[in-house]
Amino acid sequence: MEGSIRYLDIASVIVGVDGSQSARKAALWAAAEAVRRDRPLHIVHGADALFVSADTFERVRQAGRQLLDETAETVSSEYPGLTVTTEFSRRDPVASLHRAAGLHGTIVVGNRGLGGFSSLLLGSVGLETAAGAKTPVIVVRGAEDRNEAGIVTAAVCDELDLTCAQYAAREAELRKASLRLLHVWSILQSVGLVASMLDDVGEITEEHVRKLKAITEQIRDEYPSLTVQADAEKSxxxxxxxxxxxxxxxxxxxxxxxxxxxIGPMLGRVTHSLVHHAHCPVLLVPRHSRGSGSES
Incomplete structure (x- = not known):
C-alpha cells in the first residue's frame, strides 16, 4: 500500500475513484462534504493488484497514481482550502475503502463504475462497499444540475433509527437546511393477508405514529434550532x-x-431500491438490528 493516512479521524471523508465519470462526480461531492464538515478529504484507488507480476504492478501503480494526482488536482482547484490526501492500494477497491474508513470515517462512492451496463444502477463495488461497511456510506446519485431543495430527509422505522435521525439532523445543520423525518410502512406487511382486520389497522397506525413521535421529540430536544417536519405514511x-x-x-x-x-452481507430490499433509484445522494448509516429478521 502507498499513500498518506495522516489526517484520518472520526469525521474524515473517504472517496473511492476508478477513472469513471461517476467517481469524478463522487469525488467533487465528497470534497464539498468535507468542506462542510471542516475535515480533510482522503482519495483512495484500490487496484486489486496483489497477485500480478512486478512489471504489471508497476504499470498499474503508475496509472493509479496518475488518476489520484489528477483527481486531487481537480478537487483542489475547486476547493483550494481543502486538505486532500491520496492513497494507492494494492487491495481490491472494497477492502481498500473499508480499511481507509477505519472505525469512524464516512465512505463516498459513485452510483456506478467503469464496468457493467450503461444504466444508472449502482455498480458491484458500490454495492459491496455499502453492504459490508461498518461506517456510514454515501452513494452519490442525482443529476448534477438539480436545484437544492433545502431539505434533508431521514427514513426512520423505529427507535433503532434514532442514530440515523441524528446523522440526518447534523447533515441538515451543516447545510442550513430543514429536516424531514419520514416514517413509511407497508399496511399489507403489517396485517399479513387478512385485509379485513380494520380494527388492527387502526391500532397499527397508532403504533407507527407513536414511534415517529418519540424520535421526533428527541431530535427536537437535541437540535432546538433545527426546523423538523415529521410525516407518517402507509403504502x-x-x-x-x-x-x-x-x-x-x-x-x-x-x-x-x-x-x-x-457469499456475504446483502442490502435489504428497500435499501437496495434506494441506492439504485433515488434522485439524490443516499447516506446509509449502519443499523444494529435486534435480529436477522429485518431486511427492509
Whole structure:
C-alpha cells in the first residue's frame, strides 16, 4: 500500500475513484462534504493488484497514481482550502475503502463504475462497499444540475433509527437546511393477508405514529434550532414512497439494513431500491438490528 493516512479521524471523508465519470462526480461531492464538515478529504484507488507480476504492478501503480494526482488536482482547484490526501492500494477497491474508513470515517462512492451496463444502477463495488461497511456510506446519485431543495430527509422505522435521525439532523445543520423525518410502512406487511382486520389497522397506525413521535421529540430536544417536519405514511410500496421523497431532498438518510447472503452481507430490499433509484445522494448509516429478521 502507498499513500498518506495522516489526517484520518472520526469525521474524515473517504472517496473511492476508478477513472469513471461517476467517481469524478463522487469525488467533487465528497470534497464539498468535507468542506462542510471542516475535515480533510482522503482519495483512495484500490487496484486489486496483489497477485500480478512486478512489471504489471508497476504499470498499474503508475496509472493509479496518475488518476489520484489528477483527481486531487481537480478537487483542489475547486476547493483550494481543502486538505486532500491520496492513497494507492494494492487491495481490491472494497477492502481498500473499508480499511481507509477505519472505525469512524464516512465512505463516498459513485452510483456506478467503469464496468457493467450503461444504466444508472449502482455498480458491484458500490454495492459491496455499502453492504459490508461498518461506517456510514454515501452513494452519490442525482443529476448534477438539480436545484437544492433545502431539505434533508431521514427514513426512520423505529427507535433503532434514532442514530440515523441524528446523522440526518447534523447533515441538515451543516447545510442550513430543514429536516424531514419520514416514517413509511407497508399496511399489507403489517396485517399479513387478512385485509379485513380494520380494527388492527387502526391500532397499527397508532403504533407507527407513536414511534415517529418519540424520535421526533428527541431530535427536537437535541437540535432546538433545527426546523423538523415529521410525516407518517402507509403504502403498498415503502421503497416507492422513499424514492419519490428523494425527488424533493438534497440528501436521503436511512439505516443501512443488511441481511445474510450466500457469499456475504446483502442490502435489504428497500435499501437496495434506494441506492439504485433515488434522485439524490443516499447516506446509509449502519443499523444494529435486534435480529436477522429485518431486511427492509
Amino acid at each position: 403498498a410500496s415503502v421503497a416507492g414512497v422513499l424514492v419519490e421523497a428523494s425527488n424533493h431532498a438534497d440528501l436521503l438518510v436511512m439505516g443501512g439494513r443488511r441481511k445474510p447472503g450466500y
